[in-house]
Amino acid sequence: MYALVDCDNCYVSCERVFNPRLEGKAVVVLSNNDGCVVARSPEAKALGVPEGLPFYQLAERFPGKEIHVLSSNYTLYGDMSARVMSLLRASAPDIFIYSIDEAFLTLPESEYVYFNPKTWGETLAAKVKRWTGMPVSIGVAPTKTLAKVASKFAKRYPGYRKCCVIDNDERRKKALSLFPIADVWGIGRRTANRLEAAGIRTALDFTRLSAESVRNAMTITGLRTWMELHGRDCITLDHLPRKQAICTSRSFPKMQTTREELAVPLSSFAARCAAKLRHEHSMAQYVTVFISTNPFRDDLAQSSINHTVALPAPASSDPEITAAALKALDACFREGFQWKRAAVIVSGTVPEDELQTSFLDIPVELKMKHTKLSAVADKVNKRLGDETLLLACAMRATDLETGKATTFRDSILHARRSPFYTTEIRDIIEVL
DNA sequence: TCTGGGGTCCTAGGACCC
DNA sequence: TCTGGGGTCCTAGGACCC
Numbered sequence: 001m002y003a004l005v006d007c008d009n010c011y012v013s014c015e016r017v018f019n020p021r022l023e024g025k026a027v028v029v030l031s032n033n034d035g036c037v038v039a040r041s042p043e044a045k046a047l048g049v050p051e052g053l054p055f056y057q058l059a060e061r062f063p064g065k066e067i068h069v070l071s072s073n074y075t076l077y078g079d080m081s082a083r084v085m086s087l088l089r090a091s092a093p094d095i096f097i098y099s100i101d102e103a104f105l106t107l108p109e110s111e112y113v114y115f116n117p118k119t120w121g122e123t124l125a126a127k128v129k130r131w132t133g134m135p136v137s138i139g140v141a142p143t144k145t146l147a148k149v150a151s152k153f154a155k156r157y158p159g160y161r162k163c164c165v166i167d168n169d170e171r172r173k174k175a176l177s178l179f180p181i182a183d184v185w186g187i188g189r190r191t192a193n194r195l196e197a198a199g200i201r202t203a204l205d206f207t208r209l210s211a212e213s214v215r216n217a218m219t220i221t222g223l224r225t226w227m228e229l230h231g232r233d234c235i236t237l238d239h240l241p242r243k244q245a246i247c248t249s250r251s252f253p254k255m256q257t258t259r260e261e262l263a264v265p266l267s268s269f270a271a272r273c274a275a276k277l278r279h280e281h282s283m284a285q286y287v288t289v290f291i292s293t294n295p296f297r298d299d300l301a302q303s304s305i306n307h308t309v310a311l312p313a314p315a316s317s318d319p320e321i322t323a324a325a326l327k328a329l330d331a332c333f334r335e336g337f338q339w340k341r342a343a344v345i346v347s348g349t350v351p352e353d354e355l356q357t358s359f360l361d362i363p364v365e366l367k368m369k370h371t372k373l374s375a376v377a378d379k380v381n382k383r384l385g386d387e388t389l390l391l392a393c394a395m396r397a398t399d400l401e402t403g404k405a406t407t408f409r410d411s412i413l414h415a416r417r418s419p420f421y422t423t424e425i426r427d428i429i430e431v432l
Numbered sequence: 433t434c435t436g437g438g439g440t441c442c443t444a445g446g447a448c449c450c
Numbered sequence: 451t452c453t454g455g456g457g458t459c460c461t462a463g464g465a466c467c468c
Contacts, residue, residue: 030436031435031436032437033435033436035436036435052435053435054434055435056434056435057434098468099468100468102468188466188467189466190466191466220442221441221442221465221466243440244440245439247438247439248437248438249436249437249438250437251435294435295435296434343437440467441464441467443462443465444463445462446460447458447459447460448458448459448460450456450457
């Protein structure tokens with residue numbers, strides 16, 4: 001059996017833990033640069049605030065409504081998630097963290113005789129809430145797709161006391177008959193529209209199709225979902241392979257026009273990619289830079305360009321990845337456009353310990369130097385915060401008025417961000 | 433004026449090889 | 451008139467997830 005543990009409105013709940021005034025209110029959290037709505041409280045959902053709504057349209061669309069708006073605070077959400085996950089890890093032998101707000105737990109079959117999943121789930125949800133402040137909903141079922149279904153019921157109906165179990169055929173069919181096909185894990189908007197047009201409205205309707213017709217219309221991935229809904233466990237998530245590509249991309253608060261303006265954020269993205277590679281114990285063979293204009297501005301010339309540079313040998317250090325990214329930028333930069341967004345993508349990853357055997361002709365001493373430098377950078381930045389130590393090319397020239405050099409991160413808008421309650425000593429809540 | 437970020441998997445079709 | 455057979459690898463595009 002699997003248990004899916006899902007944080008309720010994760011980002012909003014993180015904020016409410018430290019700002020209880022937000023309880024019971026319509027609350028939304030915005031994306032980077034305060035661009036659009038990425039999380040909503042149930043009250044905001046009830047008002048009809050759609051996900052992805054551009055922030056500037058919020059006041060137009062919902063005049064006179066009291067909606068609390070917050071910038072996203074990923075430092076806080078990441079830390080709160082780690083707290084929740086550590087409790088889950090202690091409660092089950094096998095855990096797979098699926099996203100910042102979800103984890104699948106595998107429940108040991110051998111203990112079923114003594115094990116009541118319903119009581120176990122209710123107890124776990126209550127403990128997570130009491131210890132971290134985070135409300136979670138738990139679904140227990142023989143497959144991951146059914147566990148997802150169960151968790152939605154646990155979330156929707158308070159009667160379940162935060163845990164819904166689907167453990168026999170009668171319950172499975174009953175649940176699926178009440179479950180819209182569009183809400184099934186693995187069925188996206190496109191497929192849902194097609195199915196609904198064919199009169200398939202619930203998950204139960206879908207399970208009544210033949211395996212063959214599902215396979216023909218939706219390929220092997222659709223068939224897996226179909227089998228999972230029938231109670232056959234066939235989606236494996238453990239042993240996730242090394243990431244094949246790692247991407248860091250951002251929109252700019254203001255459009256950029258010169259090569260120099262783009263070089264600063266791209267240096268920062270490159271170093272971020274390098275750090276992610278090192279975290280995975282990987283090295284990359286290719287570095288791609290991607291720049292694009294603002295597609296919403298019909299009045300401006302549009303362009304979207306990318307260029308890939310092959311590294312002489314697999315790399316994961318800030319200097320090597322950054323140098324390649326700037327080389328790629330030189331190759332794709334064009335004058336006469338207003339660039340709104342850029343990305344660095346590192347790909348062709350190999351495990352870092354394969355380096356020695358496969359690439360004997362590289363300058364080993366230089367490589368060692370980069371490795372040591374990166375290790376120091378990781379240590380400093382972990383302790384004192386991201387980008388405490390960074391390459392000079394990731395900084396804008398010193399501002400003559402303030403005497404300060406700034407980074408790309410300094411330019412990102414987050415006007416309504418909450419304090420770093422759990423990770424910064426100066427931000428710890430004072431009780432007066 | 434203002435519109436997010438980061439991944440995975442699958443398939444079809446073309447290039448290429450013998 | 452007639453134009454093989456079988457395989458791999460790569461890429462682009464679509465669909466999905468959070």
